[in-house]
Amino acid sequence: METVSAGMVGAIDQIGLPAALDQGYFEAAGVVVEVAEPFATGVDQLNALETDQIQIAQVGTPLIGAVLSGADYVILGNYTGSASQLGIDETMGVVARDGSGIVEGDLASLAGKNIGVAVGSINHLYLLSVLEAHGMVPEDVEIINTAPPDMGVALQTGGIDAAIVWDPWPMIIEDQVEGSYEVARGGGYIGFVGYIVAKREWAEANQDVVEAFLTARAAADQWMRENPDDAAEVAARWLSNLDPEIAREAMRFNVAQLDPRISACNYAALDAAVTTLHDLGSIDGTFDVSTVFAPGPINAVVAEKPDLFDDLPPIPAGAEVSDGFAFDPAAGLCTG
Incomplete structure (x- = not known):
């Protein structure tokens, strides 16, 4: 063989x-x-x-x-x-911290928030497509370059208001960061x-x-x-x-x-x-x-x-x- x-x-x-x-x-x-x-x-x-x-x-x-x-x-x-x-992105999740002001199920509420993504990665592309679909541009949010393993700490300390990342990180973050919650999952924004x-x-x-x-x-x-x-x-x-x-x-x-x-x-x-x-x-x-x-x-x-x-x-x-x-x-x- x-x-x-x-x-x-x-x-x-x-x-x-x-x-x-x-x-x-x-x-x-x-x-x-x-x-x-x-x-x-x-x-x-x-x-x-x-x-x-x-x-x-x-x-x-x-x-x-x-x-x-x-x-x-x-x-x-x-x-x-x-x-x-x-459009298939079911393994992509958006997780927000408690007190972020981001509304569950409402991705338009990301406006004005600090969003953690790995810049240049698939989760960055997902964010850009979400913004476009909701009539926003990248300048409408503050994009914070954050590696997936660091997103939980960044949420917990308030460095970011929401994390956008692939599985299993959304579940891990929710498990690690008290009060964090899923804002959205997938939605067909990207291939x-x-x-x-x-x-x-x-x-x-x-x-x-x-x-x-x-x-x-x-x-x-x-x-x-x-x-x-x-x-x-x-x-x-x-x-x-x-x-x-x-x-x-x-x-x-x-x-x-x-x-x-x-x-x-x-x-x-x-x-x-x-x-x-x-x-x-x-x-x-x-x-x-x-x-x-x-x-x-x-x-x-x-x-x-x-x-x-x-x-x-x-x-x-x-x-x-x-x-x-x-x-x-x-x-x-x-x-x-």
């Missing part, structure tokens, strides 16, 4: 990788996968990919900066996201970007291995969708200090975004992220997202193992893609 080293960040939506290992799906697919210790950030993980410490990474928005810096990576599938719709990534040269030279890996990941995703409580137990084992009850709560939202297929919806989600970060001034350039997607291997898995995907919503008509697909943002192939 071929041996592959794969990486992940310590987040609930990346648990499909160790789940595939624990449930024996990699072995069944004919590939030996060594899962590296969870990396602190996506940037750390891409550094490991670049130096060949791992061959496959699970990464979101840090991929954008890497591509703009000249890295020749390809997207082979999703570890979180959706191929059937654009989540969370990709299975490899170096282009390696992926093209190891297509059989890539397909075997993606087959196992698809099997693990389906298992997690069908067995969220068991998947939460895997998360509690792999993510240090994660309370099993919080893992179960977070997994209920995570399974809604387990769709490894690639469609025009994923191209649109990445294009929107690139455009937003560029308009914000967080990145210096843009790129044609068509150049980084390689849908051929996951399409082959879908064709060979359709039963692994039969519980997922269908890809919208016209949004199907194949290798060489040229994405046109104006075509509106995935707008829901």
Whole structure:
């Protein structure tokens, strides 16, 4: 069997990788996968990919900066996201401190508040889209660059009025900070970007291995969708200090975004992220997202193992893609 080293960040939506290992799906697919210790950030993980410490990474928005810096990576599938719709963000939560004046269920009440996000990350993109949807601009709030592990303390001390962050951090913060409460969750404001990534040269030279890996990941995703409580137990084992009850709560939202297929919806989600970060001034350039997607291997898995995907919503008509697909943002192939 071929041996592959794969990486992940310590987040609930990346648990499909160790789940595939624990449930024996990699072995069944004919590939030996060594899962590296969870990396602190996506940037750390891409550094490991670049130096060949791992061959496959699970990464979101840090991929954008890497591509703009000249890295020749390809997207082979999703570890979180959706191929059937654009707006999916069920794993994103907004948590406010007691006395903040922010109204539960009313995101317009963020106006004038100090909002903690990791600048340049998916939670930053979520905030920007929320503001736009409610007729506000970034200057209508004070954006405080805050790493997820620091958000609880920042809320408790009044450094921020609300934290916007991915699971399981909203649950952890509510558990840690007395009086804190969930303002909102998800809402379809953004298309989540969370990709299975490899170096282009390696992926093209190891297509059989890539397909075997993606087959196992698809099997693990389906298992997690069908067995969220068991998947939460895997998360509690792999993510240090994660309370099993919080893992179960977070997994209920995570399974809604387990769709490894690639469609025009994923191209649109990445294009929107690139455009937003560029308009914000967080990145210096843009790129044609068509150049980084390689849908051929996951399409082959879908064709060979359709039963692994039969519980997922269908890809919208016209949004199907194949290798060489040229994405046109104006075509509106995935707008829901």
